[in-house]
Amino acid sequence: MVAITKKLEQVIQANDPESLVAQFGADEPLCTDAGVEIAPWQIAYQTYGTLNEDRSNAILVCHALTGDQHVANLNPVTGKPGWWEVMIGPGRPIDTDRFFVICSNIIGGCMGSTGPASINPETDKPWGVDFPLVTIRDIVRAQKMLIDRLGIDSLFCVIGGSMGGMQVLQWAVSYPDKVFSAIPIATTARHSAQNIAFDEVGRQAIMADPDWREGRYLEEGVRPAKGLAVARMAAHITYLSETALHNKFGRRLQNRTDKTFSFEADFQIESYLRYQGQSFVERFDPNSYLYVTRAMDYFDLASEHDGILAKAFLGSRTRFCVISFTSDWLFPTRDSRAVVHALNAAGASVAFMEIESDKGHDAFLLDEPEMFKAVTGFVEASAKARGIA
Amino acid sequence: MVAITKKLEQVIQANDPESLVAQFGADEPLCTDAGVEIAPWQIAYQTYGTLNEDRSNAILVCHALTGDQHVANLNPVTGKPGWWEVMIGPGRPIDTDRFFVICSNIIGGCMGSTGPASINPETDKPWGVDFPLVTIRDIVRAQKMLIDRLGIDSLFCVIGGSMGGMQVLQWAVSYPDKVFSAIPIATTARHSAQNIAFDEVGRQAIMADPDWREGRYLEEGVRPAKGLAVARMAAHITYLSETALHNKFGRRLQNRTDKTFSFEADFQIESYLRYQGQSFVERFDPNSYLYVTRAMDYFDLASEHDGILAKAFLGSRTRFCVISFTSDWLFPTRDSRAVVHALNAAGASVAFMEIESDKGHDAFLLDEPEMFKAVTGFVEASAKARGIA
Incomplete structure (x- = not known):
């Protein structure tokens, strides 16, 4: 945490x-x-x-x-x-x-x-x-x-x-x-519907974290950091292209000569995503994430x-x-x-x-x-x- | 739950x-x-x-x-x-x-x-x-x-x-x-790297759920249902096309004449995704989800x-x-x-x-x-x- x-x-x-x-x-x-x-x-x-x-x-x-x-x-x-x-x-x-x-x-x-x-x-x-x-x-x-x-x-x-x-x-x-x-x-x-869908996944990840406390985590001195990290990871994939991910990471393993047969971050892309999630948590408020994604979802100029x-x-x-x-x-x-x-x-x-x-x-x-x-x-x-x- | x-x-x-x-x-x-x-x-x-x-x-x-x-x-x-x-x-x-x-x-x-x-x-x-x-x-x-x-x-x-x-x-x-x-x-x-990335988001969502209990939830009589639902929601988006989502849901609201200005499922796509997450939880074991996605990630025939x-x-x-x-x-x-x-x-x-x-x-x-x-x-x-x- x-x-x-x-x-x-x-x-x-x-x-x-x-x-x-x-x-x-x-x-x-x-x-x-x-x-x-x-x-x-x-x-x-x-x-x-x-x-x-x-x-x-x-x-x-x-x-x-x-x-x-x-x-x-x-x-x-x-x-x-x-x-x-x-x-x-x-x-x-x-x-x-x-x-x-x-x-x-x-x-x-x-x-x-x-x-x-x-x-x-x-x-x-x-x-x-x-x-x-x-x-x-x-x-x-x-x-x-x-x-x-x-x-x-x-x-x-x-x-x-x-x-x-x-x-x-x-x-x-x-x-x-x-x-x-x-x-x-x-x-x-x-x-778009797809973008609303990705935003909703992020919000659900935050709200599923028991430390979200129905949005009152600041009062209660906790923080839904894990949920926010998952939200960021999911969103981060959408910011890159399949080609960019392939070129940058491909299937390369992370500082290892072979697979660990475990749920460790074997692949570089996994450790990259985990890092993106963790570092985001240190600089962003989870409720703000809910509000701002919602503002985007509601956006329809016409x-x-x-x-x-x-x-x-x-x-x-x-x-x-x-x-x-x-x-x-x-x-x-x-x-x-x-x-x-x-x-x-x-x-x-x-x-x-x-x-x-x-x-x-x-x-x-x-x-x-x-x-x-x-x-x-x-x-x-x-x-x-x-x-x- | x-x-x-x-x-x-x-x-x-x-x-x-x-x-x-x-x-x-x-x-x-x-x-x-x-x-x-x-x-x-x-x-x-x-x-x-x-x-x-x-x-x-x-x-x-x-x-x-x-x-x-x-x-x-x-x-x-x-x-x-x-x-x-x-x-x-x-x-x-x-x-x-x-x-x-x-x-x-x-x-x-x-x-x-x-x-x-x-x-x-x-x-x-x-x-x-x-x-x-x-x-x-x-x-x-x-x-x-x-x-x-x-x-x-x-x-x-x-x-x-x-x-x-x-x-x-x-x-x-x-x-x-x-x-x-x-x-x-x-x-x-x-x-692909992108598919590994989506799988990793799903695994992290499950493992972030405190009811996952480091994988021992069955012994402890709980279940990381919320984490599994989030994993399913994220994956489900990848099973559909942008066009399919647009045609099926677009920006249509869910049984409402206008936005609620809340985090309720205003859009049909949101309520659809929530339903997908919930119904999946009733039929699938969270640890199995970790294992099977990992098997896919490791797959490289060449x-x-x-x-x-x-x-x-x-x-x-x-x-x-x-x-x-x-x-x-x-x-x-x-x-x-x-x-x-x-x-x-x-x-x-x-x-x-x-x-x-x-x-x-x-x-x-x-x-x-x-x-x-x-x-x-x-x-x-x-x-x-x-x-x-």
Whole structure:
């Protein structure tokens, strides 16, 4: 059983001195799709670069399921580099020498923004599963309130991959006039049945752990670490491609000359997965995992537009750059094509690129030169169009 | 928590009057690849049809991971029809009016053949994880001893899908002169890294359940039912195709007009998966699940032939009919093609058919007319070649 680290505890309780925090009081509730108002609440974030005088060079980066606000700085919990340093930083495709980059922890998350591990002001105990369910639209609504707080009227660009891409699309639909350009990567406008299925397996693994305690584990001083590790292992397989797994591990044995005829991790892929499960447990809150996967499952942009995705984008003046990867089977290219078709039907400006890669869904986080070229070119053209020097 | 049913308990302890049982004493040990001899031991089986005078019309059906010997009769545990009644029975592609069909529960299983839930004669307690690990070759070795016991010198045909197909291939390699024809369906000659990964998630889910008790749950009167249900749910996703899930469930809600904003099974796919997990728990032993998935992971037919699959089949006079399905991503067509290429290289007789289906891996168990046609035609031609009336 992996104990929660002091650092994660600090971060969950938002006592992390390394993040900026925007606080919203009782007079500024977050009104959620579930019909519940959350107040007070807060959002933890990081910024990079400088906001120009026109306040026209702000780029919002949206993180994926298990990401956080530490997109381009050392992660205070894991001690590892930011999760998208290949994409964001000085001289990178999203150039922090030129743009003002904001990345915030999503609502429902566990890195300082209000979520199920936060203290419920009414009870003085952690919310647990009493925390209201939040949707991708709620997550974006909270980000909008942060952007307003920062005095930014309109974003030059919103970018993100996977669940981050869902937020990008939601931004373009919820606040079309506030988004000059949008880069949804390896994402979808609606979560598929298969993806809901994988999410449900993860949730069931967590809720099957007796240390989940009906969601009240924080109060009771325990933690469903084993269930969370299993959830992560199952999900992790979906982030890679069959080819990537074959090339990286194949049937190679783990530091052994032959099979042990036991349930030890004989194969390298087994020990890799176990490591992924264990290390995740040290940096993530199990209830947050339930909430965030649920937000993804509920995501279906067309549903509020008579089921017709194009209607969601009607009249949009945002410039879109949609990117997918050939070996991504979690958010396959056909999902991105559906977005592109809808944007075309709505008469929106859209560039689309399917990138040849054998890295699976994870490709968006990795060193993919074609992706960097596409983003660099698109950002350059958009900056010119907006008159950013 | 689902209690073990009386019926399953009866079956595990091989007191099930509805199965035939072949018992092997101390003088007939099962010598396993792990170097351990299991004795005494037994194998539970069913037969259908009549053995002809020449003893030349016997067909062995090999079952998959969670299958059993009840291939064409009412299952005494579930009360459901046999698992392959579409394929096997009077007038079916494997016609029990014409052939003598045998189906046995695999060693390591939990339907009456010796496995981890059986009583260890040395301790008078259930084996649990002290049961020796068995391989696909061991499973086939046990089947061979059953066939010998039944006085059958040579099988007219060995047929099976998924892990059953692995056994078919192993039969053809271990006992080439005893197999006149072989029909491996939706299978592989070596388990892939991705498949090992999914199996490992299932095992970790079971072993993470505190009621697993390091494998000694039967002694302690508990059962890791929740862990087993999670394992089944994860595996079940891999048996279907994305298209099948989309067509069958899509994003349809479960008896509700709108989302509940909770962790209830809002979507039909969620409630379907939960049902799959729950019903599986009522009919399967968790330790058996560990053992059988491990046997699949270890399966690599080429490994004992310098890694060259063709060598395994060299000199084979068996007639092969290899079948795969277009939407099967667990054992994709390329795995079947690798078998076919090896058989061709070895100069063996082989027919190959990839069947267009959107049902995923499960297609081999379902109503697939093209599969029935292929099997019927192949069996007919093989029967003629062997001179079976």
